[in-house]
Amino acid sequence: VGTAAGKRRLPKREIPGMVVVRADPLTREGAGMWSDTVSPVIQETRDMRDNCGKFAVELSVYFDGELEGEAAEAMEGHLEVCPSCRASLEKMRRIRSAMHTAAKGPRTQRRSMVDEIMARLDDGGKESTGA
Amino acid sequence: MAKPATATAQAASDHILDTRRLDNADDSTLISAFKEGDRAAFQALVEKYETRVYNHCVRVVGDDVESRDLTQEVFLKVYRSIHKYEHTYAFYTWLYRITVNCCIDHMRKKRRHTQTVSLTQGFQVDAGEQGKEQEIPDEQFGPEHRLVNSELRDVLNDAIAQLSEKLRTIIVLKEVEGFSYEEIADILGCSRGTVKSRLFRARERLKELLAEYVDA
Numbered sequence: 321v322g323t324a325a326g327k328r329r330l331p332k333r334e335i336p337g338m339v340v341v342r343a344d345p346l347t348r349e350g351a352g353m354w355s356d357t358v359s360p361v362i363q364e365t366r367d368m369r370d371n372c373g374k375f376a377v378e379l380s381v382y383f384d385g386e387l388e389g390e391a392a393e394a395m396e397g398h399l400e401v402c403p404s405c406r407a408s409l410e411k412m413r414r415i416r417s418a419m420h421t422a423a424k425g426p427r428t429q430r431r432s433m434v435d436e437i438m439a440r441l442d443d444g445g446k447e448s449t450g451a
Numbered sequence: 452m453a454k455p456a457t458a459t460a461q462a463a464s465d466h467i468l469d470t471r472r473l474d475n476a477d478d479s480t481l482i483s484a485f486k487e488g489d490r491a492a493f494q495a496l497v498e499k500y501e502t503r504v505y506n507h508c509v510r511v512v513g514d515d516v517e518s519r520d521l522t523q524e525v526f527l528k529v530y531r532s533i534h535k536y537e538h539t540y541a542f543y544t545w546l547y548r549i550t551v552n553c554c555i556d557h558m559r560k561k562r563r564h565t566q567t568v569s570l571t572q573g574f575q576v577d578a579g580e581q582g583k584e585q586e587i588p589d590e591q592f593g594p595e596h597r598l599v600n601s602e603l604r605d606v607l608n609d610a611i612a613q614l615s616e617k618l619r620t621i622i623v624l625k626e627v628e629g630f631s632y633e634e635i636a637d638i639l640g641c642s643r644g645t646v647k648s649r650l651f652r653a654r655e656r657l658k659e660l661l662a663e664y665v666d667a
Contacts, residue, residue: 380651386632411658411665419626422604437526
């Protein structure tokens with residue numbers, strides 16, 4: 321799967337950040353070309369696709385601790401020599417940490433919905449129950 | 452041991468668990484009692500899981516009122532379809548599947564409108580946990596982009612709101628709620644491979660949307 325994904329070319333229209341180069345109206349120079357000015361994230365994705373194809377999805381799996389055995393060892397070996405994948409891993413870690421921090425609050429007083437739910441059952445839930 | 456006066460009384464005696472047993476009963480016991488007609492057992496399940504169901508709803512849908520409605524809808528579906536529940540999966544997994552599907556259906560209906568989500572809006576905790584929140588700078592984003600929590604939430608909520616329903620759901624299940632790949636596959640009714648690829652896509656999209664903050 322990793323090899324196939326590595327060889328697959330993303331449709332240009334689906335790559336955000338890419339800009340079509342306007343062709344010179346007289347010479348047609350630049351027609352069909354794409355600007356190299358892409359965002360760092362897109363460039364990183366391209367690098368991973370080109371250089372680390374089979375590791376791209378697996379890196380996310382490794383980050384989740386769901387890669388085992390030889391696959392995990394291969395990933396660790398790759399990370400030692402690949403700054404692009406190390407940077408990608410660090411970004412995942414930052415996003416996770418930020419999401420954890422954000423999810424901690426602000427917190428509101430717990431207001432139970434039990435009474436509302438049981439009242440709705442009284443309004444018509446009984447007939448439908450499989451009990 | 453005295454016999455109940457009537458068969459009805461015997462049935463009632465069999466079906467109605469006392470309060471102490473309900474408080475300590477596991478899911479399997481509660482479900483069995485509920486299937487036999489014990490409403491108190493269903494109420495105990497609601498009390499046990501309502502906060503977790505609500506929190507998932509508000510994390511992916513973002514609106515307190517809508518999330519409360521969704522939570523009620525989830526438990527009404529549980530009530531109506533408990534006879535379909537089999538012990539192949541943990542009740543918690545089955546409940547989450549219903550919750551996720553209700554949220555995705557809801558978000559699809561709202562897709563035409565601009566959405567905002569909140570990892571925390573109306574986030575419920577028990578009374579004892581109230582007041583612990585502080586404005587702590589996040590040290591994990593890049594040094595030049597340390598944010599206090601309120602700013603961090605805004606940035607993240609905006610980014611998550613731009614994800615598709617499926618990507619939003621899976622990133623919350625994994626990063627906030629901490630489910631394993633196997634559990635997520637069971638909840639979503641998909642393969643482990645789909646979980647892998649969907650999480651990868653969600654993360655790539657978030658990296659792109661949060662590039663200003665996560666780039667070294």
